[in-house]
Amino acid sequence: MKTYCLIVQYDGTDYAGFQVQPGQPTIQGELETALQKLGPNFIRIAGAGRTDAGVHSEGQTVSFRDDQLTVPVDRLPYALNSLLPRDIRVVESRMESNQFHARISAKDKTYRYQIYEGPFPNVFYQRYAYWSKESLDWERMSECGKLFLGKQDFAAFAASGSSVKTTVRTMYDVQVDAEHVLKTIRFTADGFLYNMVRNLVGTMVDVGLGRRSLREVESILESRDRRLASATIAPQGLFLERVNYS
Amino acid sequence: MKTYCLIVQYDGTDYAGFQVQPGQPTIQGELETALQKLGPNFIRIAGAGRTDAGVHSEGQTVSFRDDQLTVPVDRLPYALNSLLPRDIRVVESRMESNQFHARISAKDKTYRYQIYEGPFPNVFYQRYAYWSKESLDWERMSECGKLFLGKQDFAAFAASGSSVKTTVRTMYDVQVDAEHVLKTIRFTADGFLYNMVRNLVGTMVDVGLGRRSLREVESILESRDRRLASATIAPQGLFLERVNYS
Numbered sequence: 316m317k318t319y320c321l322i323v324q325y326d327g328t329d330y331a332g333f334q335v336q337p338g339q340p341t342i343q344g345e346l347e348t349a350l351q352k353l354g355p356n357f358i359r360i361a362g363a364g365r366t367d368a369g370v371h372s373e374g375q376t377v378s379f380r381d382d383q384l385t386v387p388v389d390r391l392p393y394a395l396n397s398l399l400p401r402d403i404r405v406v407e408s409r410m411e412s413n414q415f416h417a418r419i420s421a422k423d424k425t426y427r428y429q430i431y432e433g434p435f436p437n438v439f440y441q442r443y444a445y446w447s448k449e450s451l452d453w454e455r456m457s458e459c460g461k462l463f464l465g466k467q468d469f470a471a472f473a474a475s476g477s478s479v480k481t482t483v484r485t486m487y488d489v490q491v492d493a494e495h496v497l498k499t500i501r502f503t504a505d506g507f508l509y510n511m512v513r514n515l516v517g518t519m520v521d522v523g524l525g526r527r528s529l530r531e532v533e534s535i536l537e538s539r540d541r542r543l544a545s546a547t548i549a550p551q552g553l554f555l556e557r558v559n560y561s
Numbered sequence: 562m563k564t565y566c567l568i569v570q571y572d573g574t575d576y577a578g579f580q581v582q583p584g585q586p587t588i589q590g591e592l593e594t595a596l597q598k599l600g601p602n603f604i605r606i607a608g609a610g611r612t613d614a615g616v617h618s619e620g621q622t623v624s625f626r627d628d629q630l631t632v633p634v635d636r637l638p639y640a641l642n643s644l645l646p647r648d649i650r651v652v653e654s655r656m657e658s659n660q661f662h663a664r665i666s667a668k669d670k671t672y673r674y675q676i677y678e679g680p681f682p683n684v685f686y687q688r689y690a691y692w693s694k695e696s697l698d699w700e701r702m703s704e705c706g707k708l709f710l711g712k713q714d715f716a717a718f719a720a721s722g723s724s725v726k727t728t729v730r731t732m733y734d735v736q737v738d739a740e741h742v743l744k745t746i747r748f749t750a751d752g753f754l755y756n757m758v759r760n761l762v763g764t765m766v767d768v769g770l771g772r773r774s775l776r777e778v779e780s781i782l783e784s785r786d787r788r789l790a791s792a793t794i795a796p797q798g799l800f801l802e803r804v805n806y807s
Contacts, residue, residue, distance in 0.1 A: 326684045371685070392681060406681050435638060435652050438572045439617070439689065 369550035451523030460489035615796035697769030706735035
């Protein structure tokens with residue numbers, strides 16, 4: 316069996332998320348349907364991150380195994396793009412070793428969250444940013460971001476009801492950039508719990524609005540209690556930016 | 562009669578352009594329908610630039626006269642936005658003197674054209690940029706832009722069949738910015754002929770591809786012959802960025 320790796324960009328607005336769900340348009344579903352047209356086998360793919368409904372990707376990484384695809388690996392993006400909807404594009408393809416798995420082999424991932432501040436929603440950012448009518452204190456949000464660095468138990472920021480072995484993750488970097496019209500917060504970690512980025516950003520926005528103190532955020536982290544953190548922020552500001560492998 | 566001025570942003574993707582056309586969705590049509598709901602009179606509006614189907618605006622300026630609107634001028638954006646589709650937003654409103662007319666009073670306008678270069682179309686720029694599969698020589702395009710500066714007859718770059726008194730316009734500035742993923746060309750002039758920006762950019766892209774020399778572009782300008790210029794480039798990369806008044 317050969318192992319393939321693809322890098323996929325998508326505008327998640329019109330999809331029910333990455334992961335296949337019966338009767339709903341999903342990124343995985345569209346990719347598997349397109350692959351099915353290229354060879355005799357049904358091919359199950361694995362994505363590095365299971366992005367939610369409305370979440371976008373600039374660097375989703377996908378792997379799969381097959382030995383009967385006849386399209387050469389460097390032509391795969393062209394072949395797949397001709398079969399995929401316009402809001403999903405395969406932008407890179409390569410062969411990998413048999414040990415490679417897009418999710419399990421990932422060393423770390425970077426997610427970016429975009430926020431637009433202004434009195435009225437911006438028509439060009441509606442699909443791609445969270446709109447804050449009120450001004451945010453970006454310096455305090457940057458301070459807040461530092462609290463999330465390092466190896467920590469992020470249980471308070473995981474979606475309730477998710478079943479994972481451990482809620483400990485290592486956050487390598489949190490970068491707040493408020494220099495441009497579109498403000499961004501980037502998180503790089505060895506893994507993310509379900510809804511974790513949107514829960515962290517929801518809490519950071521509350522800090523930026525003066526609704527929560529940094530001391531409170533520290534207590535929330537320590538509590539490991541999801542009920543104490545802020546509401547999960549809207550999906551449309553979230554982008555899976557990059558997946559790194561060693 | 563009072564004279565009102567509005568600044569309007571819109572994503573032009575789903576519209577047949579600014580100007581009212583029977584049976585078609587237009588920006589002017591949506592704005593006039595919304596205004597009609599706020600007062601007893603039908604209000605005809607004037608826009609500073611008649612943007613085409615698929616063309617966007619960050620700073621379209623609109624004026625109209627009425628004496629029976631009861632909504633205070635500073636509340637107009639809120640009142641209109643609650644009635645407008647999500648892809649049209651009124652972001653500013655003010656009273657003007659009776660002599661003011663959004664198009665006639667304009668001192669100059671700035672249009673921006675966006676280009677994305679890469680082997681595959683970018684899913685996030687599909688509605689907002691022209692995609693060039695081939696790399697462009699941005700230095701030569703910048704040189705080309707300089708040929709368009711000053712008071713000149715732009716007849717070769719006007720849509721054929723347009724009836725205007727004069728095809729002479731003064732171009733104050735042409736700025737090429739190729740520093741970021743999204744490349745931009747900004748044009749500031751005292752006025753623009755129909756399709757002029759898209760014809761200028763079409764010709765600049767041909768220069769960037771090495772299909773035309775700067776000497777040829779000079780000849781095209783001098784010829785005043787529309788048939789010599791390059792094809793009109795796609796509308797989705799074009800933004801009316803700002804309208805200036807003295």
